Amino acid sequence: MKASVIVFPGSNCDRDVAVSLEAAMGKKPAMVWHGEADVPASDLIVLPGGFSYGDYLRSGAMAAHSPIMRDVVAKARKGTPVLGICNGFHLLTETGLLPGVLMRNASLKFICKDVWLKVVRNDTDFARGYAPGEVIRIPIAHHDGNYFADEDTLDRLEGENRVAFRYCDASGALNGDINPNGSQRNIAGLYNETGTVLGLMPHPERLADPALGGTDGRPMFDSLVRALH
Amino acid sequence: MKARIKITLKNGVLDPQGKAIANALGALGFDGVGDVRQGKYIEVELHDTDRASAEQKLERMCEQLLANTVIENYSYELEGI
Numbered sequence: 236m237k238a239s240v241i242v243f244p245g246s247n248c249d250r251d252v253a254v255s256l257e258a259a260m261g262k263k264p265a266m267v268w269h270g271e272a273d274v275p276a277s278d279l280i281v282l283p284g285g286f287s288y289g290d291y292l293r294s295g296a297m298a299a300h301s302p303i304m305r306d307v308v309a310k311a312r313k314g315t316p317v318l319g320i321c322n323g324f325h326l327l328t329e330t331g332l333l334p335g336v337l338m339r340n341a342s343l344k345f346i347c348k349d350v351w352l353k354v355v356r357n358d359t360d361f362a363r364g365y366a367p368g369e370v371i372r373i374p375i376a377h378h379d380g381n382y383f384a385d386e387d388t389l390d391r392l393e394g395e396n397r398v399a400f401r402y403c404d405a406s407g408a409l410n411g412d413i414n415p416n417g418s419q420r421n422i423a424g425l426y427n428e429t430g431t432v433l434g435l436m437p438h439p440e441r442l443a444d445p446a447l448g449g450t451d452g453r454p455m456f457d458s459l460v461r462a463l464h
Numbered sequence: 465m466k467a468r469i470k471i472t473l474k475n476g477v478l479d480p481q482g483k484a485i486a487n488a489l490g491a492l493g494f495d496g497v498g499d500v501r502q503g504k505y506i507e508v509e510l511h512d513t514d515r516a517s518a519e520q521k522l523e524r525m526c527e528q529l530l531a532n533t534v535i536e537n538y539s540y541e542l543e544g545i
Binding site for chain 1: 476528532
C-alpha cells in the first residue's frame with residue numbers, strides 16, 4: 236500500500252499521521268509538499284490536521300487553492316480514498332468534496348480533550364475495524380469544529396447514510412449536553428457519496444499507540460491497510 | 465480603483481461571536497442592543513479601468529475564495545471610476 240500525506244505551511248499533525256500510517260503499513264508514507272502539481276500514485280491520500288496558512292480568511296480556505304489540491308480533488312473524484320483530519324476536514328468542505336462548513340465552536344473556545352464518538356457505519360475502507368455502533372474515545376483539538384449545513388442538506392446526508400461518526404457520551408447516547416462544539420446533529424465525521432472520502436474533526440492518529448494513552452484510533456489505520464494493501 | 469467588499473453571515477446561520485459581542489455590550493451597560501452579527505470587510509485594489517469587468521472579476525473572487533457561500537453572503541462597492 237502507498238499513502239501520501241499532503242503537507243501545507245502550518246500543518247502540524249502531518250508527522251503524527253505519518254507515524255500512525257507507518258505503524259499500520261510497515262513503511263513510510265510519501266510526504267508531499269502543497270506546492271507540487273501532482274500527488275504520486277497513491278492508494279490513500281491524507282490531508283492532515285494543523286493550521287494551514289494560519290487559518291487566514293477561513294480555516295482551510297487558502298490551502299484549498301494550493302497547487303496540489305487540484306490533483307487531490309481530481310483523484311478523489313476518480314475514487315482514490317482521501318482521509319481529511321481536522322484541518323483536512325476543513326479542506327474537504329472548502330474544496331466541495333464534502334458538503335457544509337465547519338464554523339467557530341459554539342462556546343467560542345479552542346477545545347482540546349478526548350471525546351466519545353459513535354461509529355455510525357463500518358462498511359467503508361476506513362471503519363471495518365470497528366463494530367457498528369461502537370463507542371470509541373478520540374481526541375479533538377480545534378477552534379472551528381462546529382459542523383453546519385442547512386436542514387435540507389442534513390436530511391439528505393442522513394438519508395444517504397453519509398454520517399461517519401457522531402459525538403456521544405460514554406454509553407453511546409447522543410444527548411445535546413455532550414456535543415462539544417455545537418455541530419448540527421452531533422456530526423463529527425462525514426463521508427462523500429461513495430464512502431471513499433472521509434472528513435472528521437477528531438484525531439485518530441493521536442490515540443493510536445499504547446504510549447499515547449489509548450489505541451481507539453488504530454483500527455482506522457488498520458482498516459485502511461487491510462482494504463488497500 | 466478600490467473595491468470594498470462586505471461578507472456577512474446568511475440569515476439563519478448561528479453567529480456565536482455576534483452573540484458574545486451582544487452580551488459584552490450589555491455587560492458594559494449599553495441597553496437596547498438587539499441582535500449583533502459579525503462579518504468581514506476586505507479592501508482590494510484593482511488595476512482595472514472598466515467597471516463592468518471589475519465587477520465580473522469581483523464576483524469570481526467572492527465566489528471562489530473570499531466568501532464561503534454555504535454560510536456567507538457578499539456585497540461590494542467600487543470607487544475610483
